[in-house]
Amino acid sequence: MIHTRRRGITAIVLWLIFMLACVGIISRTHFTTDLSAFLPRAPTPEQQLLMDQLRDGLASRLILVGIEGADPPTRARLSRQIAQSLRADRTFVSVNNGEPVNTERDRIFLFNNRYLLSPAVTPARFSGDGLHAALSDSIDLLASPAGLLIKSILPRDPTGEMVQLIEQLNSGTHPKLVEGAWASRDGARALMLMQTRAAGSDTDAQQHAMAAIRQAFDQAPSATPSAQLVMTGPGVFSVTSRDTIKRQVTRLSIISLVLIATLLLLVYRSFSALALGLLPVISGALAGIAAVSLGFGAVHGITLGFGTALIGEAVDYSIYLFVQSEQSRADHQDWIKRFWPTIRLGVLTSIAGFASLLLSGFPGLAQLGLYAIAGLIAAATVTRFVLPSLLPANFHIHDVLGIGLTLSRVVQRAAALRWPAAIVLLAACAIVVDHHASLWNDKIASLSPVSQADVELDTRLRADMGAPDVRYLVVVSGASQESVLRASERASALLQTQVEQGELAGFESPSRYLPSTATQRARQDSLPRRPMLETRLAQAVQGLPVRAHLFTPFLADADAARSQLLLQASDLQQTSMAMAVDALLIQQQRQWRALLPLTAPRGVSINADPIRAALSAMPDVLFVDMKAESDHLYSGYLHEAIVLSLGGLVAIVGLLLAVFRSPMRVLRIIAPLAAAVITVTAGLSVLGQQMIILHLVGLLLVVAVGSNYALFFDRPDPRTPILPRTLASMLFANLTTVAGFGLLAFSNVSLLQAMGVTVAPGVILALIYSAIFARQSDA
Amino acid sequence: MTRLTQPHLRLCALVWLALLVSPIVQAAPLSIAQLMASLAQHPQGVATFSEKKFIAILDEPVVSSGELLFIAPARLEKRTLKPRPESMVLDGDTLTLERGQRKHVLQLKDYPEVAGMIESIRATLAGDRKALERVYHLALDGGNERWTLVLTPLDPKVGAVIARIRMEGIKDVVRSVEILQTDGDSSLMTIENLAPP
DSSP states (O other), X not given: OHHHHHHHHHHHHHHHHHHHHHHHHHHTOEXXXXXXXXXXXXXXXXXXXXXXXXXXXXXXXXXXXXEEESOHHHHHHHHHHHHHHXXXXXXXXXXXXXXXXXXXXXXXXXXXXXXXXOTTOOGGGGSHHHHHHHHHHHHHHHHSTTHHHHHTTTTXXXXXXXXXXXXXXXXXXXXXXXXXXXXXXXXXXXXXXXXXXXXXXXXXXXXXXXXXXXXXHHTSTTOOTTEEEEEESHHHHHHHHHHHHHHHHHHHHHHHHHHHHHHHHHHHOOHHHHHHHHHHHHHHHHHHHHHHHHHHSEEEHHHHHHHHHHHHHHHHHHHHHHHHSOSSHHHHHHHHHHTHHHHXXXXXXXXXXXXXXXXXXXXXXXXXXXXHHHHHHHHHHIIIIIHHHHSOTTOOOOOOHHHHHHHHHHHHHHGGGHHXXXXXXXXXXXXXHHTTTTSBOOOGGGGOOOOHHHHHHHXXXXXXXXXXOOOEEEEEEESSHHHHHHHHHHHHHHHHHHHHTTSOSEEOOHHHHSOOHHHHHHHHHHSOOHHHHHHHHHHHTTTSSSOGGGGHHHHHHHHHHHTSOOOOGGGGTTSTHHHXXXXXXXXXXXXXXXXXXXXXXXXXXXOHHHHHHHHTTSTTEEEEEHHHHHHHHXXXXXXXXXXXXXXXXXXXXXXXXXXHOXXXXXXHHHHXXXXXXXXXXXXXXXXXXXXXXXXXXXXXXXXXXXXXXXXXXXXXXXXXXXXXXXXXXXXXXXXXXXXXXXXXXXXXXXXXXXXXXXXXXXXXXXXXXXXXXXXXXXX | OXXXXXXXXXXXXXXXXXXXXXXXXXXXXXXHHHHHHHHTTOSEEEEEEEXXXXXXXXXXXXXXXXXXXXXXXXXXXXXXXXXXXXEEEEETTEEEEEETTEEEEEEGGGOHHHHHHHHHHHHHHHTOHHHHHXXXXXXXXXXXXXXXXXXXXXXXXXXXXXXXXXXXXXXXXXXXXXXXXXXXXXXXXXXXXXXXX
16 A cells, blocks of 8 residues: 555656646747648659748738728729838838839830840841831831830830830739729729738738738728728738637637536536546646647647547546546555556557557648647556546545446347447448548648638639739749749740640740840840941831931940840849749759749630640759649548558557457457448538548547447456446546537538547447447346 | 601601701801710710821821721720721720730820820710810810811820810711821821711
8 A cells, every 4th residue: 555655656746747848848839820731741842842832932922902892982092002001011022003103113124125135136136127027017006006105215116125025014914993003803892912021831920911901901091991901812811720720729628628527527526526537638638739849849720629629538537537436545446457458458549540640741640640649648647647646535426326327228228229220330331332432522722721701702802813823833943043044935935835826825934024144145146236237227128118317226225235234133123023033033042943823814724735745845844733733742642641540440450459369359349430430431421521631530539539438348258247337437438528529520620620520420429339239248 | 666756756856957957056156065965975886987197207197997986985996907907995994905916905094195195086976075174175166067176185294295186077976086296296087987886
């Protein structure tokens, strides 16, 4: 006895030290809600690019803003006032609302560098014939309605290079202007497009940017209560989903704690029992968070949500201890002798199941696995070694023998349900086989915690804006800026033919704004020396209604362009082209990348094959369909996770075989669990819910939790009846688990909801199937 | 249309014709308000045009011809067929120019000088006095049978390019538009067969 007590004190001291260490670790833990944790780790460079783009690419930095309500002039005024105040804010790289902010500067830049920038500048264009053709084009244009625009520059730019450049820049679609600011097609809202300096994955910075926009809106001189501000974009999504996850995890943990505490109080009728019963839970939760923090450097919000639900599972151990043991201290030692091996096996089974998640390519999934393992081990260990020593001498809970006896009678009659249960199971099998093709949702969007309403707003604003959807990208990689620019130029030439064939509506390229030095030099060399140009010009005007001397300014400009300094990226500063080059030309360590986003023809999607074929001849050039690529990547990992889970199942079977050395007995334990898993899967399928990777985690949990029930129902000798108190403890444990996980089913974060709808019915079914298929004590 | 109203209508038409032919009415000077009101009666119309542009830097005038289509209040299409097909479509504030493969979409606000020129035609066809007077000072001469409307820019940006626009018309139909630019270039567009489509 004294020996036991001393051991107990040692255990308590160790436990306290452990708890302090966990708290210490947790206090320094970084919590994230960045969903990239639930994106697969990317093994190939292409997939890495994909991830980079999702995290901090051009698209991730865009915030689309809509101003609704009030009247059109007010909306346009608000748009201009917001833009004016935000343009001074360094949070934003650019704020666009259709106002011609840089127009004049852009025009001057383009005009001064027209011979370096225009793709039409070739030696042929400055031959006698080429000049003749270009001049007659310009004269035609002069007579057209647009003539007014070029008349003044014709003497300096008779070949129309400026027209070329402006045409190229205007190739994108822009929203229409209402009262001088962008507006949606139906005119119901004013539109703005902002690019943040911070990456889309920098949620704090995105939140700051959103707050700045909101503040500019609220403080605008024309602010009126009838106008509303809406925002969307990847950064906005990550901010709102972080808020949603944070809010839901907090709310769910409070509700489930209250629910479980109430339930336990009803059973125990003792506050000290309740408090002591929660000790293993708290220990498990702290150990789980600390383990994940140590293992991954950060803890994800979803992991915390999962941890909340795991309260319902961790509390089981103390329920087993309190309910199964009788009323005195000696009984606790007796409990340890009689029931601990079963529970220990249950814990080991759970660990075997969750260990498979550790191998997952999803860092988020591996986090859940580690959390579950650490949490369950801590909770079980505390229950076994610490809790008995903490119980006061006169500790007792409300006797649940009555409930236990009732349950015994129910369980004895459960066998009558074998046939109906078998039929249900058979039907479930049929459904699973029949629906096997549509069981899983392999679209990565299924993981998104963004609400349907937000997605719809985003689609609407994007369509209004004609914003690049950045789904299709051509990516050019190289060792230097010059080499990627040159490769971009070659790729652009190929893409241009696709545009002419109607396969594409258009594309962007950094080389459009910043040609490679080789190209710039070639364009300079296309311009003949002044005497030569003069002679050719004299030939060229033959038969045209113009006289050569009109173009003297052109001769001077062309001559100057021959020796002008080549354009550098820094020359673009203060023009609207700088933003495009910044976004499309990326340096990462020693690697340079150019991104060429493609725009699909209106109303159709891009047919990838001809484009891929056209580009296939170029090394270091990649055609990426971001959506297909990410879905593909995700479905790959989903399959990996399924295989890993099956591996977990094999590990569980192996463990049980090693312990019991009886295949029949193992089969009896596994059967109700498998039945529960199949029935839940069939149920989800019938209800039209396609499973995502988190349903799979839920199914693993069903096996982990259910294995405790199956092990309690399993007896080597069927003549020994299951003790009524054991039955009662299983019912209470089941109820707390259902309470913990059931709440998740009401979450609108799909990752949490998936676990809830799987685990809650799953554990109930596991208990029922275990009871129905248990060997009968009086048989 | 019922039989009952038909004779009534015919009578109306006769009276209207009589009034038009009457020398007293013809001699009465036409007011801008009257002209605008009668122009506004045509919500839409198509016509053919031919245009001659005199541009100083070109040795000879450029001649073109094609079709005009107007749909009140904001759409004006000018489709040139000769010497080469091109189109100019003004819809609201957006001006779309198309020549061959090329297509330019301009916002009228960004190009006040072009806007002034085109708006003068559109607003006149629409009988939109307010729109005209935002940019121009109007002077009307003549009577209903034959009138001349001279627009002089008030807006300095428009005035920098356009010296004066002179329109001639018969009754509620615009027959010619002559635009004189400040640099001495000019264009003369004659419009024919304006009829409801």
